[in-house]
C-alpha cells in the first residue's frame with residue numbers, strides 16, 4: 001500500500017504577466033473568483049484530500065500571499081465584537097495552523113520542474129502532491145481527493161488528466177497512453193507542450209500531481225526542456241523509463257484555466273451561479289444581456 005500523502009507543493013512564483021496591470025502589485029494567486037482568492041480554492045481542495053503541510057514556492061513580490069494566511073487579529077476582534085459570526089467563520093478558513101505552512105523562494109524562474117525541486121528538502125523521502133492554483137477544478141468530490149484515493153491503490157505517480165481539442169496540445173503536458181479506457185490510464189510516456197502533429201494523444205496533464213520522491217531525484221539531474229525551462233513533465237517521464245509506473249487520472253469535475261483571462265471569467269460566472277446569494281441576480285442580468293444585447297443598468 002502506498003504511503004500516506006500529507007504534503008503539497010504550490011508553485012506560485014510566476015509573474016502572472018497575462019494579468020497585468022493587476023499583477024504589478026497583486027500576486028495572481030490572490031486574485032478572486034467572486035470573493036475567494038484562487039489560492040484558497042487550492043488550499044481547501046488540499047485539506048479535503050488530507051494534506052496537512054503546505055509548501056509554497058514563491059518569488060519576489062509575493063508577500064501578500066504570506067499575509068493572506070496570517071491571522072488578522074484586529075479584524076477578528078472587530079468581527080467578534082460585532083457578533084458577525086458568519087464572517088468570522090469565513091475568515092477562520094483562511095488561517096493556517098502554526099508550522100503547517102512553509103515558503104521557499106525560487107530564486108530564478110527556471111520552470112515548473114525547478115520550482116518543485118526547490119521544495120525537495122521539505123519533502124524528504126515521502127510521496128507528495130503538487131497543485132497548480134491556476135487550474136481550478138469544480139467537483140463534488142475534490143479532484144485531489146479523488147486522485148489520492150486512486151493513488152492509494154496504485155502507488156507510483158499520478159497526474160490529473162483530461163481530453164483537450166487536438167489543436168490545443170501545445171499548451172499542455174500530454175500523455176502517451178497504451179489504452180485510453182477507464183478512469184486510470186497507464187502512461188507509456190509524457191511530452192511537454194507537443195505540437196498537434198507530434199502529440200502522442202489528446203490527454204492533457206492538468207495541474208494536480210501525486211508524485212513519489214524519485215521525481216525529485218530525477219529533478220536533481222534535470223536538463224532544460226520545452227521552452228528552455230526545467231520541466232516537471234520530463235522528470236515524471238524519466239520515471240517511466242526507470243520502470244516506476246505513471247498513471248493519468250481522468251478526474252470527475254470541471255476544470256477552469258484561470259491562467260487565462262477567458263478561463264478566469266468563465267470560472268467567476270460558474271462559481272457565482274453556484275452561490276445561493278448571487279445566482280438569481282446574475283441569472284437575471286445574463287438573461288437581460290442576451291435578450292437586449294446590452295448590459296442592464
Ligand code: G1P
Pocket residue numbers: 112132135171172173174192193204205206207231232233259
Ligand atoms: C504546466 C505544465 C503542463 C500542464 C499545465 C496544466 O504548464 O508544465 O505540463 O499541462 O501546467 O495547467 P503551464 O500552464 O504552467 O505552462
